[in-house]
Amino acid sequence: MDLAAIEEIKQLKYRYLRTLDLKRWDEFAALFIPEATGDYGAGLSFDGRDALVGYMREHLGPTVVTMHHCHHPEISVAGDRARGTWYLEDKVLAPDFRFVLEGAAFYDDRYVRTADGWRIAHTGYLRTYEVTWSMDDVAGFRLTKGAALEG
Amino acid sequence: MDLAAIEEIKQLKYRYLRTLDLKRWDEFAALFIPEATGDYGAGLSFDGRDALVGYMREHLGPTVVTMHHCHHPEISVAGDRARGTWYLEDKVLAPDFRFVLEGAAFYDDRYVRTADGWRIAHTGYLRTYEVTWSMDDVAGFRLTKGAALEG
Amino acid sequence: MDLAAIEEIKQLKYRYLRTLDLKRWDEFAALFIPEATGDYGAGLSFDGRDALVGYMREHLGPTVVTMHHCHHPEISVAGDRARGTWYLEDKVLAPDFRFVLEGAAFYDDRYVRTADGWRIAHTGYLRTYEVTWSMDDVAGFRLTKGAALEG
Numbered sequence: 122m123d124l125a126a127i128e129e130i131k132q133l134k135y136r137y138l139r140t141l142d143l144k145r146w147d148e149f150a151a152l153f154i155p156e157a158t159g160d161y162g163a164g165l166s167f168d169g170r171d172a173l174v175g176y177m178r179e180h181l182g183p184t185v186v187t188m189h190h191c192h193h194p195e196i197s198v199a200g201d202r203a204r205g206t207w208y209l210e211d212k213v214l215a216p217d218f219r220f221v222l223e224g225a226a227f228y229d230d231r232y233v234r235t236a237d238g239w240r241i242a243h244t245g246y247l248r249t250y251e252v253t254w255s256m257d258d259v260a261g262f263r264l265t266k267g268a269a270l271e272g
Numbered sequence: 273m274d275l276a277a278i279e280e281i282k283q284l285k286y287r288y289l290r291t292l293d294l295k296r297w298d299e300f301a302a303l304f305i306p307e308a309t310g311d312y313g314a315g316l317s318f319d320g321r322d323a324l325v326g327y328m329r330e331h332l333g334p335t336v337v338t339m340h341h342c343h344h345p346e347i348s349v350a351g352d353r354a355r356g357t358w359y360l361e362d363k364v365l366a367p368d369f370r371f372v373l374e375g376a377a378f379y380d381d382r383y384v385r386t387a388d389g390w391r392i393a394h395t396g397y398l399r400t401y402e403v404t405w406s407m408d409d410v411a412g413f414r415l416t417k418g419a420a421l422e423g
Numbered sequence: 424m425d426l427a428a429i430e431e432i433k434q435l436k437y438r439y440l441r442t443l444d445l446k447r448w449d450e451f452a453a454l455f456i457p458e459a460t461g462d463y464g465a466g467l468s469f470d471g472r473d474a475l476v477g478y479m480r481e482h483l484g485p486t487v488v489t490m491h492h493c494h495h496p497e498i499s500v501a502g503d504r505a506r507g508t509w510y511l512e513d514k515v516l517a518p519d520f521r522f523v524l525e526g527a528a529f530y531d532d533r534y535v536r537t538a539d540g541w542r543i544a545h546t547g548y549l550r551t552y553e554v555t556w557s558m559d560d561v562a563g564f565r566l567t568k569g570a571a572l573e574g
Contacts, residue, residue, distance in 0.1 A: 122276050122280075192342070194282075208286070208289070208341060225293075249339065249418070250337045250365060250417055250418035253413075258411045
């Protein structure tokens with residue numbers, strides 16, 4: 122078992138999720154190889170880093186709060202290639218639309234070791250469930266802190 | 273510290289949780305030794321792998337969505353035996369009954385190293401909290417994706 | 424990469440979160456150096472272990488249920504010092520006030536290696552979001568198990 126590579130890949134994934142939720146798009150982009158692909162289901166797929174990052178930058182504006190937590194890494198390393206399964210829990214709070222989404226999914230990623238360290242070659246997931254509701258459905262619901270309040 | 277054993281036991285636990293939520297019962301069963309025991313509190317205890325797996329297979333049918341995320345592994349290894357504490361967050365969505373459950377618990381597991389790798393010898397947890405409500409309580413609540421919709 | 428130190432620091436953090444949610448304050452206090460500092464935002468900061476632990480002991484009484492899950496450890500070790508970023512998801516259920524809080528935050532911790540193992544030198548976080556609502560807002564909401572029911 123290449124424990125150092127496993128730890129490095131975990132930290133790569135955590136940077137991906139941290140920069141996604143903090144909307145730090147330049148740092149986010151640096152975690153992919155240029156030819157990286159993505160597939161988030163329901164037809165939301167990307168061919169190349171620029172397309173993937175561009176979509177996120179455009180659709181996750183300053184008033185949208187996202188929380189992406191990835192758990193349960195099952196990572197296998199073979200030389201300079203690796204594969205990883207993760208169990209996602211995510212939330213989206215879009216106060217402009219009073220919209221709330223919660224769900225879970227299994228990620229299936231591929232990683233490659235470059236001269237600058239491990240990078241994402243493919244990322245994608247399969248949803249296990251997703252629920253949506255409106256902030257208006259819960260009378261006293263308050264977003265007391267979030268991107269929308271500071272942005 | 274036996275870091276390789278700790279990593280293997282983590283991945284064993286993640287397979288347990290992944291096959292549980294995906295209802296892959298044969299793969300799930302293969303993670304236990306035959307004489308494994310289980311204790312999920314409130315009298316829900318099992319003596320032997322077949323009883324434990326049989327219960328899950330019967331009660332978690334195709335329309336029930338479950339999410340079991342285990343965090344915070346504190347694993348100690350002593351030769352071919354190991355003990356692990358984990359912090360669970362779980363959700364159950366049973367649309368047939370409009371039922372929602374959310375909760376958390378501390379797992380206390382025992383593992384044993386076999387010729388085929390680490391296996392579960394005992395699993396069980398103690399709940400810290402549990403809440404229930406009905407999908408009907410939140411007017412616009414929609415299960416937009418889940419086992420119930422595909423099964 | 425000092426993988427053994429990283430694993431020890433993870434387990435230190437997990438004990439911190441476990442003893443916090445189980446309100447085991449003596450075990451909780453033992454995880455800090457005496458001069459430890461804390462900063463939970465919104466002016467909630469502490470200078471010294473006794474002040475930090477005293478606050479928790481006073482404000483998290485037997486009827487308050489808390490869940491603190493920390494994910495995504497990005498830990499870097501330099502000799503006997505270490506730094507760690509974590510992604511928190513927390514819930515607070517205060518049935519006496521029918522109060523529910525859910526949120527997330529990024530922890531930024533500092534650790535120090537002592538003769539007794541790694542200890543917390545500084546802990547603090549920056550919230551990404553926080554929502555609050557009342558148990559009365561969801562008609563059928565039941566806390567079926569929790570500190571409030573046993574305490």
